[in-house]
Amino acid sequence: xYKTFRGGIHPKECKITEKSAIVDxxxxxxxxxxxxxxxxxxxDPIVKVGDKVKFGQKIGDSKSVVxxxxxxxxxxxxxxxxxxxxxxxKKIMAVIxxxxxxxxxxxxxxxxxxxxxxxxxxxxxxxxxxxxxAMFPTHVKLSLPKDKKIDTVILNGCECEPYVxxxxxxxxxxxxxxxxxxxxxxxxxxxxKGIVAIESNKKDAIMIFRERLKKEKNITVIGVxxxxxxxxxxxxxxxxxxxxVPMGGLPMDVGVLVDNVAxxxxxxxxxxxGKPLIERICTVTGEVGNPGNYRVRIGTMFSDLYKASGxxxxxxxxxxxxxxxxxxxxxxxxxxxxxLVLGKDMIDTSGxxxxxxxxxxxxxxxxxxxxxxxxxxxxxxxxxxMDSFHISNCVxxxxxxYVCPANRPIVQFIKLGKQMIRKNAKPK
Ligand code: SF4
Ligand code: SF4
Numbered sequence: 001x002y003k004t005f006r007g008g009i010h011p012k013e014c015k016i017t018e019k020s021a022i023v024d025x026x027x028x029x030x031x032x033x034x035x036x037x038x039x040x041x042x043x044d045p046i047v048k049v050g051d052k053v054k055f056g057q058k059i060g061d062s063k064s065v066v067x068x069x070x071x072x073x074x075x076x077x078x079x080x081x082x083x084x085x086x087x088x089x090k091k092i093m094a095v096i097x098x099x100x101x102x103x104x105x106x107x108x109x110x111x112x113x114x115x116x117x118x119x120x121x122x123x124x125x126x127x128x129x130x131x132x133x134a135m136f137p138t139h140v141k142l143s144l145p146k147d148k149k150i151d152t153v154i155l156n157g158c159e160c161e162p163y164v165x166x167x168x169x170x171x172x173x174x175x176x177x178x179x180x181x182x183x184x185x186x187x188x189x190x191x192x193k194g195i196v197a198i199e200s201n202k203k204d205a206i207m208i209f210r211e212r213l214k215k216e217k218n219i220t221v222i223g224v225x226x227x228x229x230x231x232x233x234x235x236x237x238x239x240x241x242x243x244x245v246p247m248g249g250l251p252m253d254v255g256v257l258v259d260n261v262a263x264x265x266x267x268x269x270x271x272x273x274g275k276p277l278i279e280r281i282c283t284v285t286g287e288v289g290n291p292g293n294y295r296v297r298i299g300t301m302f303s304d305l306y307k308a309s310g311x312x313x314x315x316x317x318x319x320x321x322x323x324x325x326x327x328x329x330x331x332x333x334x335x336x337x338x339x340l341v342l343g344k345d346m347i348d349t350s351g352x353x354x355x356x357x358x359x360x361x362x363x364x365x366x367x368x369x370x371x372x373x374x375x376x377x378x379x380x381x382x383x384x385x386m387d388s389f390h391i392s393n394c395v396x397x398x399x400x401x402y403v404c405p406a407n408r409p410i411v412q413f414i415k416l417g418k419q420m421i422r423k424n425a426k427p428k
Pocket of ligand 2: 354355357358361362372400406407408410
C-alpha cells in the first residue's frame with residue numbers, strides 16, 4: 001500500500017515523454033537572463049552593455065539575504081540590459097547575451113571533499129534555488145535558525161503534475177549524482193535520516209534508487225500513491241512522516257526539510273564540479289513537433305524550444321495544473337520544469353456559473369480549506385474576509401477548480417485575493 005495524504009485528485013497523466021531520454025537542446029545564439037529567478041530580492045547587474053562574459057560567469061547579484069545570483073548560460077557579449085517579458089506577467093530587468101560560440105566554462109572541477117562550512121557558501125554562489133518550481137534560494141533554506149533542528153530530509157521525486165517528466169528522467173539517468181546531492185544536504189542540516197519519496201507511477205525510479213541505496217542505513221526509499229498534489233511539501237510530509245505542518249508554518253517547524261530531486265542534482269554539480277546553475281532539465285510537451293526532455297540553457301527563449309503544431313493555442317510554463325499561461329517569447333528560468341503547449345481543443349471557453357454548493361471542492365482540497373467560500377468572497381471582492389478563511393494556506397494546486405461542475409475559476413479568485421491582501425497590508 002502506497003502512502004498518501006487526504007484529498008487530492010488523479011487527473012489523466014498524459015506523460016507522453018516519460019520514455020524520452022534527456023538530450024541537450026541546441027545552444028541558443030541569444031539568451032535572456034532575468035535578474036530575478038527566485039523568491040526574494042532581484043539581483044543588480046554586475047556587467048554592462050558591451051562586456052564580454054564567459055560561460056558560467058556571474059552577471060547579477062544582490063546584497064539581500066534572500067536572493068540568488070544569476071550567471072551567463074552562454075559565452076558572448078552583453079547586448080542589452082533592459083526590461084523583458086517574464087513568467088509572472090510583468091516585465092523584469094534582464095541581461096541579453098549574444099553568443100560567441102566559445103564553450104570553455106569559467107568553473108573548474110572541485111576537489112572530491114569539501115569543508116562542510118563551505119557548502120552553503122558554494123550553493124549560494126552557484127545561484128541554486130528550489131527547482132521543483134518554488135524557486136526559494138537553497139542556501140537560505142539550508143541556513144537553519146538556531147532554535148530549529150531538522151531530523152529528516154525528504155527528497156521529493158513525486159512529479160505529480162500531468163505531462164511533466166523532467167524529474168523522472170533525471171532520477172533514472174543521474175541517480176548517483178542525486179544521491180550525492182542528497183547526502184550533502186543531509187550533512188549540511190545535520191539530519192539523522194533521509195527519505196526518497198517517489199510516486200508509484202515511476203516504479204523504475206523506485207527500483208533504481210532502492211538498488212543504489214540498499215547498503216545505506218540512514219536513507220530509505222518510499223513509494224507514495226500517484227495522486228495530485230502529492231509533491232506539495234506539506235502533503236508529502238504528512239504522507240511519509242505522518243507529521244502536520246501547522247497553518248502558516250514551515251516544514252522545519254516539524255523537523256523536516258524537503259528538496260526536489262533536481263535541486264539535489266544541482267547541489268551535487270555545484271559542490272563537486274563547481275558548476276553554477278546555468279541549465280536545467282525541461283519537458284517540452286503537448287501540441288509540439290518535438291516532445292521530449294531537454295537539457296536547456298537558462299535564458300533560452302520558449303520560441304527556440306519547441307516547434308508548435310498547427311493546433312497550438314496557448315503555452316504554459318509548467319504542467320496543466322499549476323503552470324502559468326505565457327506569452328510565446330519568455331525565457332526559460334531556473335524553476336521552469338516544463339513548457340506545455342495546449343491545443344485549441346484543450347482550452348475551455350464555456351465560462352462559469354454560480355456555486356451550486358455541491359461540496360466537491362471541499363472534499364478534494366488537500367489543505368482542508370473551503371474553496372467554495374473563498375471563491376464567492378473573491379468574486380464579491382471581499383478580500384479581507386478571505387483572510388479569516390485561511391487563504392494564505394492555499395497552495396494553489398487547482399484541485400478545487402478541476403472538480404468544480406460550475407466551472408468556477410476558484411484558484412484565480414484565490415490568487416486575486418492573495419494579491420489584494422498583500423497590496424493592502426500595512427508594512428510591518
Ligand atoms: S483551495 Fe487552494 S489548496 Fe485547496 S484545492 Fe483549491 S487551490 Fe488547492
Ligand atoms: S465545487 Fe464548485 S459548485 Fe461545488 S461547492 Fe465548490 S465552488 Fe461550489
